[in-house]
Every structure is written in C-alpha cells, then in structure tokens.
Amino acid sequence: MTDRNGPILSARGLSREVDGRHLVDDVSLDVDQGQIIAIVGPSGAGKSSFLRLLNRLDEPTAGTVYLEGRDYREIPATELRRRVGMLMQAPNLFPGTVADNLRFGPTQRGETLSLERIAELLDRVGLSGFADRDVGQLSGGEAQRVSLARTLANEPQVLLLDEPTSALDVDSREEVESLIIDVIRDRELTCLFVTHDAPQARRLAGHAMVMEAGCCVTTGPVEEVLRA
Ligand SMILES: Nc1ncnc2c1ncn2[C@@H]1O[C@H](COP(=O)(O)OP(=O)(O)OP(=O)(O)O)[C@@H](O)[C@H]1O
Ligand SMILES: [Mg+2]
Secondary structure, three states, rough: OOOOOOOEEEEEEEEEEEEEEEEEEEEEEEEOOOOOEOOOOOOOOOOHHHHHHOOOOOOOOEEEEEEOOOEEEHHOOHHHHHEHHHHEOOOOOOEEHHHHHHHHHHHHHHOOOHHHHHHHHHHHOHHHHHHOEEEOOOOEEEEHHHHHHHHHHHOOOOOEEEEEOOOOOHHHHHHHHHHHHHHHHHHOEEEEEEEHHHHHHHHOOOOOEEEOEEEEEEEEEEHHHHOO
C-alpha cells in the first residue's frame, strides 16, 4: 500500500553494523515530498553509510526504509534505484560516450532513451551537443554534470547526493551547485545531500540532520541546526 499523504521516504531504526562496529546506529527520519535535507557531521560520522542505506546500495543490519509507505525490501532493486537516485562525490562514468552513459539506466529497464530526450537532458545540465563526446575527454565539472544527467535520465523521485561538489575545483563547484539547485527546484525533487560546507547547506537545504558516531543527534530547520 502506498500512502500519498505520508512522508515520501521514511527511515525506521536504520542500522548497519560491520565487524561489531555501528556505522549507522538506529537512525529514524521522515522526509516529506519536496523536502531538501542536508546531512552534516564530522568525518567518519556515518553520513555516506547512511545515504548508501537509503537506496539499499548497502544492506541494513537492522531497521528499514519505507518509500511512499512501502518497505523498500519489497521493491525490486532496479526500481528502487531508479526512484531513489544517487550522485556520488566523484563522477563514476564508464568508458564510452556521454550518450552511452545516459542510456545505461533506461536500457537496464528495457527502455530506449530517445535522441531527443538525450539532447534535452544534456541541455538541462548545460552540455548541449556533448552526446557523442568520449567521457575520457571531459573536465571534472563536465563529468559531474553528465553524472547528474544520467541520474535524471531515470526520473528519480528522491535524489541522494554525497558531497556532489567537494571533489571539483572552485569554479566548477559553483557551477555544479547552481545547476543542482535549479534541477531540484524545477522538478520539485525530494533531496538528501551530504556536505561539509555549512554555507552550502544553507543555500540548498531547508532542513538539516546532524550525525555523530553513526547516530542522528539533531534534526530541524537548517538555520537552527547549524547555529547550534
Ligand atoms: N564498507 C565498510 N566496512 C567497514 N567500515 C566502513 C565501511 N565503510 C565505511 N566504514 C567506516 O564507517 C565509518 C563511517 O564512514 P562514512 O564513510 O559513512 O563516514 P562519513 O560521515 O561519510 O565521513 P566523511 O565525512 O569522511 O565522508 C568510518 O569509521 C568508516 O571507516
Ligand atoms: Mg562520506
């Protein structure tokens, strides 16, 4: 059953224990449709580990996640990863052209991404005319924009971003950040993103969650949380 009025994504007692260590320890969080949440906290706090649990890239050792009210363990992995898209810190494109990379997700689902749609996606990320470029020739910022376009090709409902601009040089960092802001607003995406950059958290997010030692220690409006 899906519950259209409830949170779009709900972590319940979400935990991951590896070799007796709690990387993520009993985190519960409700995310409403359209909400943008920054995940902050010291290095090693479990922010990336938490994000990876949200689309089941890693398996929880306790707890679960509900996507529109449905336990995500009941949702086939390909469907789940389409609906909950992820953008990593460094672009992880595979060798080939830009278009090959954009087609990857849809092809896995037996769908064809039209040339028109490819052009539209590239236009969206400011890379018109890049379809036939070899990804080996792209700058870091361009590659990250292709990664974003590839995620968007799957038309996700929820977007997870793990320090999406921290590996870029300062100029492309600003470019990619403003692109991300535009895309999120355009599509009214629900979004969770990890950042070490408090000003970036304020620019992008309405809410923030602070993690320490695998636990969620605070959640609330970003201004209140970051002031504390
Ligand atoms: N696959 C793994 N197996 C065992 N331990 C892991 C694994 N991945 C991460 N860890 C450990 O889990 C803890 C949390 O790591 P995580 O990468 O989630 O932190 P983080 O908050 O994202 O840190 P950073 O800000 O440096 O990116 C760290 O102590 C890390 O060494
Ligand atoms: Mg991390």
